[in-house]
Amino acid sequence: MKSAPNILFVFSDQQHWQAAGFVDPSFKTPNMDRLASDGIVFENAFCTTPQCSPSRSSMITGFYPSKTGVLGNVGQAGGDPLRMRTIGSMLKDAGYYTGYFGKWHLGKDSVGTAGWDEDLGVTGPETRDDKECSKRAIDFLKRRKGKSAPFALFISYNDPHDIYHVKREKDISPKNSIPLPDSWGLKDLSTTPSVQKQFMEEDHGKFISGKESPAWQRYREFYRDKVSLYDSELGTVLNELEKSGEYKNTLIIVTSDHGDMDAQHGLVLKGPFMYEHMMRVPLIIRPPGDSFPQKISEFHTVNVDLVPTIADLAGIEALGTDGVSLKPFLCEGGKKPQREFVIGQYYSKQSWVNPIRMIRTEKFKYNQYRVHGEELYDLEKDPMEIANLAKDPKYSGVKSELREKLEEWIRKNNDLFYSQSPTNREGGDLNYQTNKEQ
Numbered sequence: 001m002k003s004a005p006n007i008l009f010v011f012s013d014q015q016h017w018q019a020a021g022f023v024d025p026s027f028k029t030p031n032m033d034r035l036a037s038d039g040i041v042f043e044n045a046f047c048t049t050p051q052c053s054p055s056r057s058s059m060i061t062g063f064y065p066s067k068t069g070v071l072g073n074v075g076q077a078g079g080d081p082l083r084m085r086t087i088g089s090m091l092k093d094a095g096y097y098t099g100y101f102g103k104w105h106l107g108k109d110s111v112g113t114a115g116w117d118e119d120l121g122v123t124g125p126e127t128r129d130d131k132e133c134s135k136r137a138i139d140f141l142k143r144r145k146g147k148s149a150p151f152a153l154f155i156s157y158n159d160p161h162d163i164y165h166v167k168r169e170k171d172i173s174p175k176n177s178i179p180l181p182d183s184w185g186l187k188d189l190s191t192t193p194s195v196q197k198q199f200m201e202e203d204h205g206k207f208i209s210g211k212e213s214p215a216w217q218r219y220r221e222f223y224r225d226k227v228s229l230y231d232s233e234l235g236t237v238l239n240e241l242e243k244s245g246e247y248k249n250t251l252i253i254v255t256s257d258h259g260d261m262d263a264q265h266g267l268v269l270k271g272p273f274m275y276e277h278m279m280r281v282p283l284i285i286r287p288p289g290d291s292f293p294q295k296i297s298e299f300h301t302v303n304v305d306l307v308p309t310i311a312d313l314a315g316i317e318a319l320g321t322d323g324v325s326l327k328p329f330l331c332e333g334g335k336k337p338q339r340e341f342v343i344g345q346y347y348s349k350q351s352w353v354n355p356i357r358m359i360r361t362e363k364f365k366y367n368q369y370r371v372h373g374e375e376l377y378d379l380e381k382d383p384m385e386i387a388n389l390a391k392d393p394k395y396s397g398v399k400s401e402l403r404e405k406l407e408e409w410i411r412k413n414n415d416l417f418y419s420q421s422p423t424n425r426e427g428g429d430l431n432y433q434t435n436k437e438q
Contacts (some may be wrong), residue, residue: 004314005288006144006250007091007152008241009306011059012230013052013103013161014270016259017045017280019227026178026220028228031235032284035254036293039286040330043297046360048304049345050258050270050278053079053105055303056156059257060086060106062307062321065345066415072348074107077427079348081107087307087318088115091152094316099140102133102156121156128158134233138240145244150314157233160226163260164269166219167207174217178224180263183384184216187265191388192273193372195354199271203352203425208268216263223262251313252286253306265385272346272354274367274375275385279344279358287313287330296329300342300362322413343409347420351427355420359406366390366402371422371430374399 021029022036048058053073054065061084065071071078092098092115099118104126106112113122120136121127137155144151189197200209208215234254241247261267264277283301304323311318312325328334344358355370365385367375374390376399389395410417422430 004094004096004150006150006246007096007253007310007314008237008250009152009154009253009310010157010234010237011155011254012157012159012227012256014163014258014260015160015227015230015256015282016262016277017043017282018277019160019223019260019262020282023282027224029231031231031238032254032282035238035252035284035286038291038293039252039284040293041295042283042285042299042301042326042329043295044300045255045281045283046279046300046302046342046344047256047258047281048302048343049347050274051346051349052103052161052257053082054345054347055257056104056106057082057084058322059255059303059306060088060154062087062304062318062323064304064322064343064413064415065347066413066417067322070106071345072353073350074105076350077348077353077423079107081109082112083109085111086115087310088152088154090307090311090316090318091115091314092117094314095149096152096314097144097147097149098152098154099137100154100156101127101136101140102130102154103128103158104156130157130159130230130233133157134236137237141237141240141244141246145246152314155237157230159230159233160223160260163219163223163226164204166222169218169222172211172215172218174214174221176221178217178220180213180216180220181384183264183386184213184266186384186386189266192375193367193369195272195369195372196267198425199273199349200267203349204269204271205267219268220263223260248290249288250286251288251310252284253310254282254284255303255306256281257303271349272352272356272369272372274344274346274356274358274365276383279342279360285309285326285330299329299336300339300360301326302339302342341405343406345415345417351423352425353421353423353427355417355422357406357410357415357417359402359409361402364398364402366399366406368403368406369422370417370420376402
């Protein structure tokens with residue numbers, strides 16, 4: 001085995017934590033299932049934010065969006081280009097031969113895009129062509145066979161993000177029997193910050209808002225089809241890695257940038273909300289060497305942990321990140337890290353700015369919106385996040401404690417949350433719109 005392991009990092013776009021066959025059989029993902037049976041599944045894995053660009057900035061730098069400067073999707077509100085050094089640069093400087101193929105979505109700053117010996121979508125035109133990404137990845141693996149230098153191959157697939165294409169469908173009748181989730185009929189959006197209902201009635205959710213259950217079933221069916229397309233591409237790459245003889249010499253990481261509501265709570269796609277189906281993502285890691293498959297639920301990992309984990313296993317330094325190395329979970333020995341809570345950030349959707357901060361412990365989740373209110377969920381008693389307890393006097397102590405911890409984290413990390421100003425959907429002054437409506 002090489003002194004430093006090869007690295008294969010594959011991630012999808014908009015795949016929630018349950019969107020895999022080994023978690024939910026309504027998803028057909030034989031390749032993810034196969035890897036899960038041969039690797040380590042982190043059952044409580046979170047993204048820093050449920051938006052493409054800022055989450056990606058966290059995955060490849062190890063920092064929260066409030067530090068990477070990528071608050072929203074690049075080209076939209078808060079979406080400045082990534083101007084920080086990435087894990088690609090670190091690995092290249094350490095002697096790795098690096099490649100990145102697929103959706104980049106982080107701008108074209110010279111520092112942010114540096115570090116890739118080969119790329120498709122990073123320094124040149126952006127791509128959403130998953131099959132071309134697989135083709136490039138397979139060619140990359142074939143050419144690296146037998147080379148002395150280890151490789152680091154990153155593949156960013158677009159699916160299941162193309163769930164957005166469901167809006168184009170004329171026939172919304174479901175073709176299979178995909179049941180609706182319990183939360184679809186139980187959640188009352190009038191008990192949550194008003195922007196959630198506004199998202200459904202006026203924004204990206206309006207194509208399905210008010211429609212009967214068959215339209216929602218078709219949405220879930222369409223989403224599963226897109227997840228299956230992604231899984232198929234993943235399989236072609238894993239098969240080539242096995243053919244090359246480098247499978248056991250490679251650190252394999254498979255994850256996603258954020259989730260999709262998948263009809264949970266009567267919501268679709270992604271927007272100004274911090275539910276589990278937005279914030280939790282799949283995470284499977286197969287360390288190099290012989291496998292010892294297991295599932296880890298006790299530790300809540302965040303995608304800022306991926307950079308220090310890769311660096312630790314590659315024998316390089318990644319100092320000062322917001323994450324922790326997961327190496328103690330992947331290899332025998334070493335003190336396992338502790339995490340009291342997970343922080344989530346949200347800034348915008350296109351021009352619509354709605355800053356939110358989430359603090360989630362094992363038992364509770366507290367979401368604070370700028371202007372629009374609060375949410376508190378008892379995850380132990382109410383894992384589906386149906387009852388918003390933010391105004392329940394019985395939980396005032398819990399809310400105060402969580403809010404205090406959240407405010408302390410915001411202060412310590414120089415997070416500008418409290419100075420961020422929400423807007424209306426068009427990006428205009430919110431107070432003007434509010435006063436006008438009154």
